[in-house]
Amino acid sequence: MHSFASAAVVGLCSTLVAAAPLAQGPGSFGGSGSEHGGYKPSSIMSSMSSTSTGSVSYNSGSSKGNNHDNQKAFSFPLANGFPNPNPQQLKDIEQQAFGTLPNGAPPPSISDQGVTNLQLIAFNELFEVAFFTELIQNITSNLPGYQFADKSERDFVLDTLIAVQAQEELHELNANGALKHFGKDPIQPCEYVFPVDTFDDAIALAALFTDLVLGTLQDVQEVFADNNDNGLVRGIGSVIGNEGEQEGFYRVLQKKRPNELPFLTTSTRDFAFSALQAFVAPGSCPNENEINLDIFFPLTVVTPPSAKDSLVKYQVNFSKLVTGESGSGSEGGYKSSSSSSSTKRTSSPSFSPPSNGDYSTYMSSLSLVLINQQNVPLVEKLQNVHVEGKVVTFEAEFPFTEEELNGLTIAALVRGEGPFGSADEVAEVTVAAPGLIEV
Numbered sequence: 527m528h529s530f531a532s533a534a535v536v537g538l539c540s541t542l543v544a545a546a547p548l549a550q551g552p553g554s555f556g557g558s559g560s561e562h563g564g565y566k567p568s569s570i571m572s573s574m575s576s577t578s579t580g581s582v583s584y585n586s587g588s589s590k591g592n593n594h595d596n597q598k599a600f601s602f603p604l605a606n607g608f609p610n611p612n613p614q615q616l617k618d619i620e621q622q623a624f625g626t627l628p629n630g631a632p633p634p635s636i637s638d639q640g641v642t643n644l645q646l647i648a649f650n651e652l653f654e655v656a657f658f659t660e661l662i663q664n665i666t667s668n669l670p671g672y673q674f675a676d677k678s679e680r681d682f683v684l685d686t687l688i689a690v691q692a693q694e695e696l697h698e699l700n701a702n703g704a705l706k707h708f709g710k711d712p713i714q715p716c717e718y719v720f721p722v723d724t725f726d727d728a729i730a731l732a733a734l735f736t737d738l739v740l741g742t743l744q745d746v747q748e749v750f751a752d753n754n755d756n757g758l759v760r761g762i763g764s765v766i767g768n769e770g771e772q773e774g775f776y777r778v779l780q781k782k783r784p785n786e787l788p789f790l791t792t793s794t795r796d797f798a799f800s801a802l803q804a805f806v807a808p809g810s811c812p813n814e815n816e817i818n819l820d821i822f823f824p825l826t827v828v829t830p831p832s833a834k835d836s837l838v839k840y841q842v843n844f845s846k847l848v849t850g851e852s853g854s855g856s857e858g859g860y861k862s863s864s865s866s867s868s869t870k871r872t873s874s875p876s877f878s879p880p881s882n883g884d885y886s887t888y889m890s891s892l893s894l895v896l897i898n899q900q901n902v903p904l905v906e907k908l909q910n911v912h913v914e915g916k917v918v919t920f921e922a923e924f925p926f927t928e929e930e931l932n933g934l935t936i937a938a939l940v941r942g943e944g945p946f947g948s949a950d951e952v953a954e955v956t957v958a959a960p961g962l963i964e965v
Contacts, residue, residue, distance in 0.1 A: 599717035623692035633757035651698030671724035717810035733776035741793030806850030937961035
């Protein structure tokens, strides 16, 4: 199993290979090393539904074997009916979320790019609901690594996470409901695996992917605005605020300042979609291929940097790209060319494997780009390139001091040397990404 306990850097897209669900493991809340089990589920859990009475069954989905290294995968539906709750179950979810689905009239029409936005949001929210469901279940079951020395602290954390889970359920229902309204297929859930072993690991991962979501929703808002889907921008703004509140909570749990940066790091939809492939069991997503976004080769951050200038090692494996798409596993990054469910993604426009297999020469045409805050992307030269077949390791500078590379930095291996004016320009020529660095 992989551990994210340090929360420093994760090559997010490459952590799945030997990963398990949120699982048993040593550790404790706050890194103190002390654990105390034996607590009964609190009144927080007891009030989840009229049939719960302290049981975790209301929230829990199921974990079952899959053909990926014999690991266990989380699957829907949940006991509360999600992702297809009935009216009473929806009301229960809204009560746990401390709010309701928006009840205003949706816009009369939507652009193709707007549809892609909603599909990505639904795809991401399904993952998040699965993640927080398993985290809550592990805490309430007092699994090793998820136990608390202080019952009041445990109750507060559970109270917050239960609200987070319900709020993410509403985010997903809102996105898929909009797709149905516009006559599009709702995004169906995949099966999921999570590379963490303890509560600390889980919170560090939650902070990391929430940081990426906060950057991606900036792109979603801009895409809506650019395609005259202005009626959907305000709602995304409200979700950004909610996700920011969550991020502050995860940072405080890690004993970090809740306010990370003055201007949060931006991202793109393609980077987020690629990152999410790390958590879906290969071939388990019924209609992922309808989402018209790039999936890049995973970029692993081998040597996580700290808050200082350093030379960081990365790795990329060009041999195979495994995704959640049913029947996936083709070589090369790929992009769907249409929204048809029969579309087979073939090749990314940014990756052409060298015909003679000479990856050393191929790498000489690439650069590493670092995206941080709202600044112009930084371009770094590749150093100490080492090739073994289709597996390539290399190093690049991480200029922390001069560039104030605090918070989330997104690394991307790209064609050419730039300069690049935006994250969107970087994504257009990306071969492998995202490598996620958090300082």
